[in-house]
Amino acid sequence: MGSSILDAVARLGGWWLCVAVLGVSFGESAVLLDFVIPGEVGMVVAGAAASRNDISPWVLIAFGSVGSILGDSFSYLVGRRWGMTLVRRWSWLRRRLEPRFERAHGYFEQHGGRAVFVARWVGALRAIVPAVAGTSEMPYRRFLLWDAVAAVLWVTTMVWLGALLGDDIARVVDRVGTLISLVVVGTIVLVLVVRARRKRPTGAGRP
Numbered sequence: 001m002g003s004s005i006l007d008a009v010a011r012l013g014g015w016w017l018c019v020a021v022l023g024v025s026f027g028e029s030a031v032l033l034d035f036v037i038p039g040e041v042g043m044v045v046a047g048a049a050a051s052r053n054d055i056s057p058w059v060l061i062a063f064g065s066v067g068s069i070l071g072d073s074f075s076y077l078v079g080r081r082w083g084m085t086l087v088r089r090w091s092w093l094r095r096r097l098e099p100r101f102e103r104a105h106g107y108f109e110q111h112g113g114r115a116v117f118v119a120r121w122v123g124a125l126r127a128i129v130p131a132v133a134g135t136s137e138m139p140y141r142r143f144l145l146w147d148a149v150a151a152v153l154w155v156t157t158m159v160w161l162g163a164l165l166g167d168d169i170a171r172v173v174d175r176v177g178t179l180i181s182l183v184v185v186g187t188i189v190l191v192l193v194v195r196a197r198r199k200r201p202t203g204a205g206r207p
Contacts, residue, residue, distance in 0.1 A: 009045050013053035021046045022067040025155065029071025032080055033125040040158050040173045047162025057163040064147075064155035072120075072147045075130035076140065083135025090175050108138040113146040120150035122184045138186050 009020050024046070027037030038045075050060050108115070112133055119129035133143050161169050177202060 025067030043158030044162035079131035079134025
């Protein structure tokens with residue numbers, strides 16, 4: 001489905017391209033939709049299409065930035081409204097996750113802005129972190145400030161890459177984005193495993 005969306009975007013011109021950029025940027029930021037909507041590659045392809053159709057990249061950047069902020073805000077609101085309800089729905093899930101979200105609340109109070117900013121550049125975290133920020137009750141104004149700055153910078157970078165270098169750079173961006181996601185997610189998992197082992201009581205697991 002992602003490849004068909006990219007093909008459709010590449011053939012568009014005029015205001016239809018702007019509408020497509022708005023939709024793609026929203027979808028790749030919205031939780032659940034992000035699984036089927038292309039992110040970085042979609043913006044790069046749109047930038048290349050704008051260059052071929054004599055559309056200013058800045059117009060696409062404006063539409064893409066609005067879509068990204070709306071998508072991130074959607075993910076935030078989903079987490080804020082239904083996140084803890086889902087966590088508390090089953091007792092086994094509540095025991096495991098509720099204490100973590102209580103700690104995450106304090107983390108997002110102090111460092112959440114940086115987490116939101118960094119997540120915008122990591123495909124695997126782009127829709128998840130806003131949802132976690134909402135579940136952890138990070139103040140929306142603070143979330144929006146960091147998110148808007150990150151979204152504008154991210155969209156500007158991706159659109160201009162396409163406008164200046166064309167469609168060919170999309171494959172490179174896709175590989176680099178995937179590698180970044182793997183490294184970041186792998187690092188997070190490793191840190192969580194190390195912390196869990198350090199907190200395990202001495203002698204735990206021994207007969």
